[in-house]
Amino acid sequence: MAADPIHQFRIVEFFPVAHIGNTEIAFTNSALFMFAAVIIITAFLVIGTAKKSLVPSRLQSAAELSYEFVATTVRSTAGSEGMRFFPFVFTLFMFILTVNFIGLIPFTFTVTSHIIVTAALAITVFLTVLLYGLYRHGFHFFNLFIPKGVPIAILPLIVFIEVLSFVSRPISHSVRLFANMLAGHITLQVFAGFIILMGSAMGAIGWIGGILPFGMIVILMALETLVAFLQAYVFAILTCIYLNDAIHPGH
Amino acid sequence: MSTELVAGVIVGAGIGWLIDRWLGISPWGLIVFLLLGFAAGVLNVMRAAGVVREQSDRLKPK
Numbered sequence: 566m567a568a569d570p571i572h573q574f575r576i577v578e579f580f581p582v583a584h585i586g587n588t589e590i591a592f593t594n595s596a597l598f599m600f601a602a603v604i605i606i607t608a609f610l611v612i613g614t615a616k617k618s619l620v621p622s623r624l625q626s627a628a629e630l631s632y633e634f635v636a637t638t639v640r641s642t643a644g645s646e647g648m649r650f651f652p653f654v655f656t657l658f659m660f661i662l663t664v665n666f667i668g669l670i671p672f673t674f675t676v677t678s679h680i681i682v683t684a685a686l687a688i689t690v691f692l693t694v695l696l697y698g699l700y701r702h703g704f705h706f707f708n709l710f711i712p713k714g715v716p717i718a719i720l721p722l723i724v725f726i727e728v729l730s731f732v733s734r735p736i737s738h739s740v741r742l743f744a745n746m747l748a749g750h751i752t753l754q755v756f757a758g759f760i761i762l763m764g765s766a767m768g769a770i771g772w773i774g775g776i777l778p779f780g781m782i783v784i785l786m787a788l789e790t791l792v793a794f795l796q797a798y799v800f801a802i803l804t805c806i807y808l809n810d811a812i813h814p815g816h
Numbered sequence: 817m818s819t820e821l822v823a824g825v826i827v828g829a830g831i832g833w834l835i836d837r838w839l840g841i842s843p844w845g846l847i848v849f850l851l852l853g854f855a856a857g858v859l860n861v862m863r864a865a866g867v868v869r870e871q872s873d874r875l876k877p878k
Contacts (some may be wrong), residue, residue, distance in 0.1 A: 736822075812869060
């Protein structure tokens with residue numbers, strides 16, 4: 566059926582790139598839109614900051630705004646020491662934001678609606694926190710899991726629960742972004758499908774009645790635009806909070 | 817918030833299942849780690865709600 570709400574998430578392979586063992590690595594529509602996002606971000610920042618004029622043009626203010634926005638987020642959550650991770654957080658934020666916004670355009674593919682993409686990003690954050698924390702604090706980093714004032718008898722159990730809580734972070738981190746994008750796009754598609762269903766079932770009256778779900782799509786589209794931005798922001802701010810664990814500014 | 821709870825349970829179940837496979841003690845690993853994972857999930861939710869202090873607070877000097 567034309568209005569299959571899952572169809573939009575299909576991965577299409579364009580051409581094979583490499584082989585790892587028996588697994589073929591292909592260039593897919595997902596990879597295409599990732600490349601598109603990277604090119605758009607690069608062009609936006611390079612062209613935006615090319616002139617370096619004192620009175621910024623519209624594009625330059627947008628580029629400066631994106632820097633200021635992420636820099637404020639990093640400073641307020643991870644402290645000024647967290648600014649060494651600014652390039653990392655900025656890359657994550659811009660990539661997710663651009664990819665989400667591209668996905669809002671009809672007939673495009675939403676990269677973040679696949680959990681493998683968000684999981685890869687979340688695991689990168691998790692490993693960065695773990696490795697940097699160990700490098701910075703050594704085994705003192707594992708004090709993260711040891712609460713104070715707990716009787717020695719139940720301490721191993723508590724430590725185990727704390728470790729599980731730490732390990733479950735990348736899952737909630739990745740599922741939050743993925744589920745929001747997936748659910749939003751399915752909802753849009755389902756409401757769009759209602760128009761076609763009503764039109765084909767009831768003829769002219771159905772097409773006129775289709776205005777109702779169409780109005781719903783317009784409203785949902787506004788909501789999805791908000792969600793696209795908000796989820797990119799939430800992903801970035803959670804990254805900062807997790808990085809804060811590894812940095813631990815001692816104030 | 818709900819993903820926090822589910823994430824804890826999934827991690828617990830996953831570890832329990834792996835331990836069962838390695839040690840061949842099915843279903844005991846799954847039972848124990850599913851419960852521990854649930855506890856971790858509840859802890860996640862309480863942290864997200866701000867009821868319990870963050871783990872990073874323990875690294876700060878007194």
